[in-house]
Amino acid sequence: MGSWQAATVVAVRDEAPRVKTLRLALSSPEPHLAGQHYVVRLRAPDGYTAQRSYSVASAPGGPGDPGEIDLTIERLDGGEVSTFLHDGVEVGDQLEVRGPIGGWFVWPGDTPALLVGGGSGVVPLMSMLRLARRTGRADLVQVVVSVRRPADLYYADELPGPEVTVVHTREAPPDGGRPPGRLTVADLAPAVRPDTTAYVCGSARFAGAASQLVVEAGVPVERIRVERFGPTG
Numbered sequence: 001m002g003s004w005q006a007a008t009v010v011a012v013r014d015e016a017p018r019v020k021t022l023r024l025a026l027s028s029p030e031p032h033l034a035g036q037h038y039v040v041r042l043r044a045p046d047g048y049t050a051q052r053s054y055s056v057a058s059a060p061g062g063p064g065d066p067g068e069i070d071l072t073i074e075r076l077d078g079g080e081v082s083t084f085l086h087d088g089v090e091v092g093d094q095l096e097v098r099g100p101i102g103g104w105f106v107w108p109g110d111t112p113a114l115l116v117g118g119g120s121g122v123v124p125l126m127s128m129l130r131l132a133r134r135t136g137r138a139d140l141v142q143v144v145v146s147v148r149r150p151a152d153l154y155y156a157d158e159l160p161g162p163e164v165t166v167v168h169t170r171e172a173p174p175d176g177g178r179p180p181g182r183l184t185v186a187d188l189a190p191a192v193r194p195d196t197t198a199y200v201c202g203s204a205r206f207a208g209a210a211s212q213l214v215v216e217a218g219v220p221v222e223r224i225r226v227e228r229f230g231p232t233g
Helices: 080-087 119-134 185-191 204-216
Strands: 005-016 019-026 037-043 049-055 068-074 094-101 113-118 141-147 164-168 197-203 224-229
Touching (some): 019 080, 019 094, 037 080, 068 119, 113 204, 141 185, 164 185, 185 204, 197 204, 204 224
Parallel strands (some): 113 141, 113 197
Antiparallel strands (some): 005 094
16 A cells, blocks of 8 residues: 655646646655555645545556556535645645555456446546556446536546447537436446446445446446545545
8 A cells, every 4th residue: 555655746637627637756656556546645834634535547557657647636615635736736746645545446457347437436447448548458348427518527538439438417418419317227238248347436326326227237246346435525
């Protein structure tokens, strides 16, 4: 899991309204697995600390330099950590981080996978998709992402592809081919193979509903891995 280390912000990118990706250069890099996360700790002059966990969005190996990782962060109203990372962090700043963390919700990169994400739950799945594409194994993954409207889609310039289905629940683009509505079994069933492992990530409500749909689509319960994101900011 690693110890606390310094990480320098080397790039900041807008992903969607109220969502930014910070690219961090680690002072003591460790290889991570697709699906793992890091903890970011803020420290006030009076010694007060606050910390939150954020999934790694970049594929193992780094976004360009093996010592770099991407963390995608949603700005939450009243969130002391996410608000600071959005409003107070610039390129060149240093943060304290610890990781990589997690051994259950990880994809090894060589097995069939169904990746189902809602909202910010797409972040660790993006690490998996990027790994699949980088290694030439995009045939192994099928991604189904649920968002309210097109403007809410993370990684809009990179995510779309033949292995990706985007389900819009409230407002669909004119050429979307599917009317807006909640995720259904019909959205998932075409992506299920006999040996598929499903990775479901999102809010507790989304994860619970989506996991049930994945079962109904034909994935055995023992082949479903779930990561629930809480509202802490």
